[in-house]
Amino acid sequence: MNVLFVADPLEAFKIYKDTTFSMMRELARRGHKLAACEPSDISWKSGGVVTATVREVTLTGDKDRWFTEDATPRRALKDFDAVVMRKDPPFDSEYFYATHLLEQAEREGAKVFNKPRTLRDHPEKLAIMEFPQFVSPTLVTRDGAQVRQFHAEHGDIILKPLDGMGGMGIFRVKGDALNLGSIIETLNKDGAETIMVQRFVPEITQGDKRILVIGGKPVPYSLARIPQGTEVRGNLAAGGKGVAQPLTDDDRRIAEAIGPVLAARGLLLVGLDVIGSCLTEINVTSPTCFQEITDQSGFDVPAMFVDALEAALAA
Template sequence: MKIKLGVVMDPIQSINIKKDTTFSILLEAQYRNYSIYYMELKDLYIYLNKAYADAKIIELTKNKKKWYKIYKKETILLYDLHIILMRKDPPVNMEFIYSTYILEKAEKSGVIIVNKPSSLRNFNEKIFSTKFPQFTPNTLITRKKKKIKKFIKKNKEIIVKPLNGMGGNSIFRIKRRDKNFSVIIETITKNELKYCVAQKYIKEILKGDKRIIIINGIPIKWCISRIPKLYENRGNLAAGGKAKPEIVSTQNMSIAKIVGNFLAKNGIILAGIDIIGKYLIEINITSPTCIREIENFYKISISSILLNVLEKKILKKI
């Protein structure tokens, strides 16, 4: 049986193939002779209560100048696919939410969606970690400046960030008597119109923010520690952080296993959790990254592990 894999993502011409996780997964799928159907959000639609997409059948290559070729354009019923990877980057706005309802129709017809559409709606990546308070630093989610002011008075030094960001965008470190406090909070909350998350600053960030990949509830034992540049608070690779390969520590593995068990129960097959020191910071489920970085350092194919899991799920449905 030839497996048909659909992928919903940002424009493929804009990706960086050197580090793009989606590209790594698709290369492995191509190696396995899958048919690959590329889609963007705008291509999904419902007609007469059925989910469709204006898809493009593509072939990939590691050529840095031209890494994909479109072989055929085809309107397809989503339930004709075996797997759909939902790899659209944040923000998780209303257009993203609408697309999950379309994907859910395919899921109800038996298509495996990575990750489960309802879980993508239900679990905000910045709020998700609060389901595990035993592992998280002091955290406040609010729109109100006064509450953040009280929070920083108690914790002395904090990190604030928007609920819908990625890649280290708009992350601020604020000290108790920072003269920029008001303008930062006004900017982050859009003058108390938008929620933000505030967390106690964890000095272990200087040793790196660890990204641990979890597949079908099971953590990968190798991770990437993202170390901030000098005079920088953010370890995110997109913000210039340096990737350092590591074996996941016993303490962090115990956190990852507990989180992984919850993820598996909620249909979240592919996730990346972020840990600083002993603290769980975020649970990334929309389009988690760093698979390619780990694969570049170690003789392991996380993409292969993922597809092995998905193939077993397909066989159970036959």
């Protein structure tokens, strides 16, 4: 099997924790061929097919120089057995255009994971609104007056931008409403941008759990990302501590309800974020935490992913 990864620059990978690297390593262990490109390497000329300048990659096993590459001419994406879209957020205009190019490659015969159209249809924060039975009281709005009313009703709230990542731009406002007006203005740009507001879930002290769902089935361990010090955010990028732990009954109930629905739409890999028993985000662009869960629990997450990828290609 020949697999193309559409990802960030290989030179930027931190291989001791990078999920895409762990996927590559497991594929190579099974004898599959690897290639990589960035979204900027993909193009489509009228009358032709979608192509990319790719790097044919061989893993070395050396942590300092972890790959070698062979120069190749442009190749059609449809000529690969699988194309794995692993470009990290933000989901900006260029990411959006990349999904259109990948969707055209699909029409030409490429098999792309996660499915490009489904990536566009599932903005990672808004996607939770489809499953209200699992969600803390939530408001999506541009209207500052609605935010104030929501705060008056719930007293302790979280405000966040819809396009944030890694915990960026997240604010907590308690019952005293300190700085609420300024935070609203900062996030919604005086009504120009839509934001999300949620009732604060106090179980964040026990961790913001990342639950991986692969091929519609949950990995049996989550990674609880626990805020440190006075920080309210558990994101690893914001200094949270990652602790692998078995799924709770609530975790499994959420994952088993949502996983098959999203898998049927072409999402081979999903990362559900859960605080307590509340779903807070559905990550579909580039879910992570493979290595942290594997290293701490002993459960081989990359192997489960490659099993699911091989099964999807054989279907």
